[in-house]
Amino acid sequence: MTDERTADDPVASTDGGTTVPTDSVDAVLDSLDGDGLSGYNYAYLDEHTKREVRRATLKAVAVPGHQVPYASRPMPLARGWGTGGIQASLSLLGPDETFKVVDQGADESVNAANIRRLAENTADVETTTDTTEAGVVQTRHRIPEEVLTDEQILVLQVPITDPLRKVDSSDAANRRRHAHKNYGKMWVHLYENVVEWGEINIASRYPTMVAERYLMDPSPIPRWDVPKLDDAENLYVFAAGREARIYAVPPHTDVEPLAFEDREFTVERFPDAACHACGSTDTYLVEVSEESESPQTTREEGGGEAADSSFETRYACNDSSFCEKRREDSDIPKDHHLDREGVDWGPGTPDNEEASSGGAGE
Known part of the structure; x- marks a missing residue:
């Protein structure tokens, strides 16, 4: 026929x-x-690609802080929007996994929602906005406020992999510096920063030393999150799709931000500020400008009055998921889901009270 x-x-x-x-x-x-x-294919990527990403991740875990190259594949979004993080996450996800995506602290952004939907449709995994329920968390520019455990993996999207690019644009020269542990130019950069500002005034991508060997770019997380990298129970995976590099910080690894003896590392401070929604003072806060409910009036030249729409600046928790929990229970600690108390997890936790009162950022 x-x-x-x-x-x-x-x-x-x-x-x-x-x-x-x-x-x-x-x-x-x-x-x-x-x-x-x-x-x-399952989890979108072909099996060869997933095996390659897993091998690169294992090598990165074996050599903490070392940048491992891999063949970054085209993804259904532009490079620079988390293609490396998506490839790492999809390679790690399994059918029984629970997946969470954070975009600068928010779960509801378009980018976070689309990545969650891609994982749901191709890997058939459960997704959540609760940090404590997720096995794999993909994030851009933030580390969650709630303590991560040894059963969780945090995948960070990385736009620029090499911290030495701030001081030298030559990747070949910077690779030689990493090989010889020659980080003199970075120390000079920090010294010049102190001379200009009186302190090390680096707001994000703060250079950190991993396991006393490799200088690492922790991605554009704020300084508030840098102490969470040190001696953490969870695995950190940093993935850059555009630069085709993966590096990692395994659990219980020493991570130390570069600083001088007389200019110690400090985090952002928010004096007399609290989240307007939940009242938190021990979380990373961002400024939110909202139009005032009672606009001020101004007097015109003719003697009349005209309404002037003014804006009010308030502070809010950057981690929207934890802020929602704090609104329900203002006393809930960051380690509420653990069977122990007083866990060291960055500023505002018991072992970091001194750091939480440190210097201001940009």
Whole structure:
């Protein structure tokens, strides 16, 4: 039996041989109902790519702070929007995993929602906005306020992998410096920073030494989050898709931010500030400008009055998930989900009270 359809007929054949009507958009969409992403591999990436990413991750874990190259694949979003983090996360996810995505502290951003949806559709995993329920957490520019455990992996999206690029644009020269542990130019950069500002005034991407060997760029996390890298129970994986590099900080690894004896490392401070929603004073706060409910009035030249829409600046927790919990229970600690208390987890926790009152950032 021969197919008598002509090129003018409003139908088309897909790669699988299924006839799809093309006379209307609705007809095409109806024909795809139930198919989902069945044509893709599990977790979107092909198995060879996932094996390569896992091998690079294992090598990065074995050599903490060392940048391991890998063949970064094209992803369904532009490079610079988390392609490295997505590849690392999808390579680590399994059918029984629970996945969380954070975009600068928020779970509701478009980027975070789209990455969650990609994982749901291709890996058939559960997703959550609760940090304590997730096994794999992908984040951009923040480390959650709640303490991570040894059963969790934090994947950080990285735009620039080498901290030495601040002082020398030559990657070849910087690789030689890493090989010889020659970080003199970075120390000079920090000294010049002190001369100019009176303190080390680096707001993000603060250079840190990992296991007393490699200088690492911790991604654009604020200084508030840097102490959380030291001696943590969880695994940190840093993935850069555009630069095709992966590096890691294994559990219980020494991570020390560079500083001088007379100019110690300090975190951002928020004097007399608290989250306007939950009242927290021990979390990383951001400024939020909102239009005032009672606009001020100004007097015009003719003697009349005109309404002046003014804005009010308030502080809010950057970690929206933990802020929601604090709104329900203002006394809930950052280690509430653990079977022990007083866990050291950055500023505001028992062993870091002194650090939490440190210097201001940019």
